[in-house]
Amino acid sequence: MEDEQEQRLAERFADILDGQATAGLSAGDIREHYPDLAGELEALSDIDRAVDPEALPERLSGHRILSVIGRGGMGRVLLAEDEALRRRVAIKMLAPQYADRPALRTRFMAEARAMARLNHPNVVRIYSLGPASEPPHFVMEHLDGVPLTRAGAALTFEQRAEMVLKVVETVHFLHGKGVIHRDLKPQNVLVGPDLEPKLLDFGLILDLGDQKRLSRPGEIAGTPEYLSPEQAAGGEALDARSDVFSLGAVLYELLTGQPPFRAAAIADLLRIIREEDPVLPRRHVPEIPRALQNVCLKALEKDPARRYASAADMAGDLRRYLAGEAVYAEPAAYSRLIAGKVGEHLRELEGWRRDQIVSEAEYDGLRRRYDRLLERDDAWIMEARRLTLPQVTLYLGAWVLAVGAALLTFFRYPALAGSPAVLTAWAAALPAGWIGFDSWRRERHRVAVAWLLAFCLLAPIATLVTLEEFHLFTGLTMGQARLELFHRLHVAKQATNAQLWWSILAGIPVCWWIRRFTGASVFTLLSAVFGALLALATLVRMGMLDWLENDPGRIYFRLIPCAAIFMTAGLLLERRGRTDDSRYFYPFAVAFTWAALSGLAAFHEPYARWLKGVAPWTRGQLEYLFILNAGVYFLLDRACDRMGSGQVRMVGKSFRFVIPGHVMTSLLLLGVDAQTPAETKLLAWLLPAAACVFVFASIPRQMKNFFATGLLFFAIGVARLQHEVFHDRAVWPVLLLAAGLSLMAAAANYAALRVNLTRAVKALWR
Amino acid sequence: MENPTSTFALLEHARAGDPQALSAAFEKHRRRLAVLIHYKLSPQARHGAEVEDLVQETLLRGFRDIGRFHYQSPGSLLRWLSSIADHVIVDRLRYQGRDRRAGQQVPFRSASNPNGPEPTDSATPSRLFAQQEAVERLLARLDRLPEDYRQAILMTKIEGLSTAEMAQRTGRSREAAALLVYRAVKRFRAISDASEP
Numbered sequence: 001m002e003d004e005q006e007q008r009l010a011e012r013f014a015d016i017l018d019g020q021a022t023a024g025l026s027a028g029d030i031r032e033h034y035p036d037l038a039g040e041l042e043a044l045s046d047i048d049r050a051v052d053p054e055a056l057p058e059r060l061s062g063h064r065i066l067s068v069i070g071r072g073g074m075g076r077v078l079l080a081e082d083e084a085l086r087r088r089v090a091i092k093m094l095a096p097q098y099a100d101r102p103a104l105r106t107r108f109m110a111e112a113r114a115m116a117r118l119n120h121p122n123v124v125r126i127y128s129l130g131p132a133s134e135p136p137h138f139v140m141e142h143l144d145g146v147p148l149t150r151a152g153a154a155l156t157f158e159q160r161a162e163m164v165l166k167v168v169e170t171v172h173f174l175h176g177k178g179v180i181h182r183d184l185k186p187q188n189v190l191v192g193p194d195l196e197p198k199l200l201d202f203g204l205i206l207d208l209g210d211q212k213r214l215s216r217p218g219e220i221a222g223t224p225e226y227l228s229p230e231q232a233a234g235g236e237a238l239d240a241r242s243d244v245f246s247l248g249a250v251l252y253e254l255l256t257g258q259p260p261f262r263a264a265a266i267a268d269l270l271r272i273i274r275e276e277d278p279v280l281p282r283r284h285v286p287e288i289p290r291a292l293q294n295v296c297l298k299a300l301e302k303d304p305a306r307r308y309a310s311a312a313d314m315a316g317d318l319r320r321y322l323a324g325e326a327v328y329a330e331p332a333a334y335s336r337l338i339a340g341k342v343g344e345h346l347r348e349l350e351g352w353r354r355d356q357i358v359s360e361a362e363y364d365g366l367r368r369r370y371d372r373l374l375e376r377d378d379a380w381i382m383e384a385r386r387l388t389l390p391q392v393t394l395y396l397g398a399w400v401l402a403v404g405a406a407l408l409t410f411f412r413y414p415a416l417a418g419s420p421a422v423l424t425a426w427a428a429a430l431p432a433g434w435i436g437f438d439s440w441r442r443e444r445h446r447v448a449v450a451w452l453l454a455f456c457l458l459a460p461i462a463t464l465v466t467l468e469e470f471h472l473f474t475g476l477t478m479g480q481a482r483l484e485l486f487h488r489l490h491v492a493k494q495a496t497n498a499q500l501w502w503s504i505l506a507g508i509p510v511c512w513w514i515r516r517f518t519g520a521s522v523f524t525l526l527s528a529v530f531g532a533l534l535a536l537a538t539l540v541r542m543g544m545l546d547w548l549e550n551d552p553g554r555i556y557f558r559l560i561p562c563a564a565i566f567m568t569a570g571l572l573l574e575r576r577g578r579t580d581d582s583r584y585f586y587p588f589a590v591a592f593t594w595a596a597l598s599g600l601a602a603f604h605e606p607y608a609r610w611l612k613g614v615a616p617w618t619r620g621q622l623e624y625l626f627i628l629n630a631g632v633y634f635l636l637d638r639a640c641d642r643m644g645s646g647q648v649r650m651v652g653k654s655f656r657f658v659i660p661g662h663v664m665t666s667l668l669l670l671g672v673d674a675q676t677p678a679e680t681k682l683l684a685w686l687l688p689a690a691a692c693v694f695v696f697a698s699i700p701r702q703m704k705n706f707f708a709t710g711l712l713f714f715a716i717g718v719a720r721l722q723h724e725v726f727h728d729r730a731v732w733p734v735l736l737l738a739a740g741l742s743l744m745a746a747a748a749n750y751a752a753l754r755v756n757l758t759r760a761v762k763a764l765w766r
Numbered sequence: 767m768e769n770p771t772s773t774f775a776l777l778e779h780a781r782a783g784d785p786q787a788l789s790a791a792f793e794k795h796r797r798r799l800a801v802l803i804h805y806k807l808s809p810q811a812r813h814g815a816e817v818e819d820l821v822q823e824t825l826l827r828g829f830r831d832i833g834r835f836h837y838q839s840p841g842s843l844l845r846w847l848s849s850i851a852d853h854v855i856v857d858r859l860r861y862q863g864r865d866r867r868a869g870q871q872v873p874f875r876s877a878s879n880p881n882g883p884e885p886t887d888s889a890t891p892s893r894l895f896a897q898q899e900a901v902e903r904l905l906a907r908l909d910r911l912p913e914d915y916r917q918a919i920l921m922t923k924i925e926g927l928s929t930a931e932m933a934q935r936t937g938r939s940r941e942a943a944a945l946l947v948y949r950a951v952k953r954f955r956a957i958s959d960a961s962e963p
Contacts, residue, residue: 006945006948007941007944007945009948010941010944010945010947010948010949011941011944013944013947013948013951014929014940014943014944014947014948017922017923017928017929017947018928018929018930039952039955039959040948040951040952040955042955043951043954043955043958044923044951046904046958047904047919047923047924047954048923049900050797050900050901050903050904051797051798051801051901051904051924052794052797052798
């Protein structure tokens with residue numbers, strides 16, 4: 001009887017041992033079902049606990065352990081039940097083999113204390129710390145959710161941005177408490193059915209307040225895919241921007257479905273995180289809004305200084321995206337992307353030039369366009385790669401501001417007479433400047449440049465209003481009202497030339513200083529514009545209005561020094577390596593030169609008289625003067641070529657460019673205007689001849705406009721010859737046809753012809 | 767859902783080229799293997815260092831030969847390791863005095879091979895003994911059992927055989943095997959209760 005019962009118990013025991021009777025039952029359940037075997041089953045658990053490093057305790061802090069729901073480097077997270085409250089909890093347990101390592105225990109306790117301190121709806125809550133008699137653990141809120149990326153897969157980009165925004169705000173909250181998370185990754189953000197993300201796993205937090213590292217220095221802590229470059233490099237002091245990087249990586253994965261950096265081996269991964277830019281999110285998923293891509297790339301910048309300065313800044317941009325506003329982020333990754341590719345192209349281009357696949361001129365042209373592509377890293381709207389509604393509106397606003405302020409300088413308003421006008425002008429100028437500088441400091445460069453440009457325009461205007469209203473510099477030019485510019489404009493307010501001059505002068509140092517402060521080259525352009533205006537204002541103060549009526553040639557004569565000044569300024573700046581500044585001065589030099597030389601030829605009487613004296617047969621005709629100018633341009637071009645620098649060569653090219661037009665138009669007009677038959681005939685032949693010269697002159701400097709203009713004027717010359725020399729003579733068209741045919745035939749057999757000609761010449765020589 | 771740290775999953779990861787997974791799989795079985803080897807040795811040879819040495823060597827061979835292992839059931843890795851341990855012990859007896867180690871052919875992680883598996887025991891010669899006390903206590907209790915009881919517990923509880931397999935190995939009926947195991951555990955419990963303070 002006893003034997004039978006023992007056999008039955010043994011059978012049941014064997015069944016339990018083999019797992020047949022226990023499927024789906026916990027150890028506690030089994031014991032309840034088989035009270036007769038309780039002691040024996042307890043003994044089995046004893047054996048398991050002794051040999052199985054992963055054996056679970058049955059209870060912790062009075063909670064019944066149900067299963068393992070996660071594990072990390074330091075231990076496991078268990079699902080447990082508070083039987084009294086019938087509530088599920090999560091218990092984080094330090095792995096038993098680490099329980100006696102003081103450093104890890106300290107870190108574990110720090111995690112629990114940090115969680116207790118962080119009372120936030122999006123941070124998982126801690127309930128209690130385990131008693132000293134049990135293995136180290138703490139009890140926390142059990143979250144019924146899925147990792148952020150899994151939750152995000154089915155959502156719109158707006159909803160994903162909203163979720164990330166909550167995470168970013170929560171991280172900012174941590175930073176406010178002096179804590180860096182250091183292990184932000186999608187798996188550490190659980191999202192419940194209400195789409196509320198909750199941050200968990202504070203095992204790697206760095207407490208900035210205590211300046212206490214919870215991991216050994218130099219040790220790499222965190223999940224490798226989401227490490228920041230400074231974490232991957234190890235050793236460097238970390239700050240909040242390290243978390244910003246990880247947030248960027250989380251956003252990247254949420255947008256594209258994959259982490260930004262991947263590699264098979266961890267050493268490769270760390271190197272990639274430190275050195276390589278991530279693939280643009282839109283390359284993975286073209287539907288990703290550009291604004292979100294900007295936010296993501298800005299957070300993922302390698303250099304912490306280029307990232308968002310704080311999680312709050314990142315949250316600001318995400319909020320702007322959600323509100324449909326433009327985000328502030330301007331990732332430097334784009335320029336690096338372009339620069340990298342352009343660098344490759346330039347090396348290739350260099351090779352093509354060496355192998356003479358492209359001509360020097362073509363090489364120069366391409367090179368210049370590539371350089372422009374790289375330089376376009378300016379915050380100014382004209383250098384922006386794309387126009388956007390907010391940006392265009394911003395500039396329109398700045399322009400309205402400037403134009404509105406300009407009205408104050410021209411017209412008198414009874415309600416705004418005297419100091420109120422001055423106050424109004426400065427009330428527009430000073431805040432614009434202040435907002436500009438402030439935005440620049442906050443790295444909102446695009447916005448800042450618009451405000452600063454407005455300030456640069458408003459500053460001289462406000463100065464002028466001040467001078468007008470306070471009656472400063474009221475002296476008339478040479479004491480004559482008729483020499484005053486504003487007096488001629490018949491407007492209510494009549495600023496003197498002196499006031500105008502001083503106001504413009506005041507604008508130049510402002511622009512120049514802002515150029516130094518921001519490094520934005522648009523302010524150089526503005527200084528050059530102010531410089532040109534100042535030059536003209538100086539001429540006005542020298543009595544230009546008088547010359548305009550009596551001797552316009554003098555105006556143009558005095559433009560020559562202006563051109564020289566701008567040229568010199570450009571050269572000096574370029575010599576100092578400031579090519580970004582010099583390139584705005586040369587165009588003014590060229591424009592002044594063109595205006596001066598053309599004006600001299602057209603209006604300057606001494607010039608014409610001199611020519612008449614030197615060469616009476618020209619009768620001082622202005623066409624000859626233009627041909628003379630063409631010669632001057634040629635010399636200038638040669639001089640510029642001597643200088644050797646790229647920008648000056650371009651100046652030379654712009655002089656060279658106008659030569660054929662000057663020469664051939666003059667020849668044509670001279671021919672039409674010729675006074676003797678011989679002169680008519682000579683000029684009629686000279687025009688097509690000159691045209692042919694220019695056609696061939698296109699070769700040495702690769703001037704395509706020489707070629708095109710030459711062809712055009714050749715046709716005109718042929719018509720002139722037909723009219724003046726070969727009137728009604730059939731030989732002329734026949735001759736032309738024969739000449740055309742032979743030229744083409746000769747050109748098509750150029751090589752053979754050349755060989756034969758050389759032989760013939762050599763034979764004759766002997 | 768597949769538990770990512772089950773032996774099967776770890777072995778799959780190991781096959782997919784993750785050497786750390788194999789380390790983890792072996793680590794899980796380390797203590798059981800140590801207990802098995804302890805009782806495979808003659809009582810004179812059963813001292814900690816020797817057992818630890820043999821565990822190490824067995825795991826090294828396991829690393830080397832993992833390609834030949836075929837997963838059948840949750841216990842099959844341990845049984846396979848146990849059979850390797852038999853060879854290791856026999857070899858040890860045969861080549862006593864000569865230091866021939868299979869482990870030298872295994873590409874462990876080192877400066878020149880940073881992706882190799884972690885040496886099974888990089889930190890201390892006995893991570894096993896982080897819970898040394900518990901194992902020692904278990905061994906002490908098993909020592910006090912009669913040989914057939916001890917073997918029954920070793921086979922079913924440590925090596926992980928089912929009672930049917932154990933019956934087959936020992937040439938008993940399943941009923942007899944079940945009774946043997948039951949009595950063995952009952953005695954073990956009595957010894958435990960007696961030694962408990």
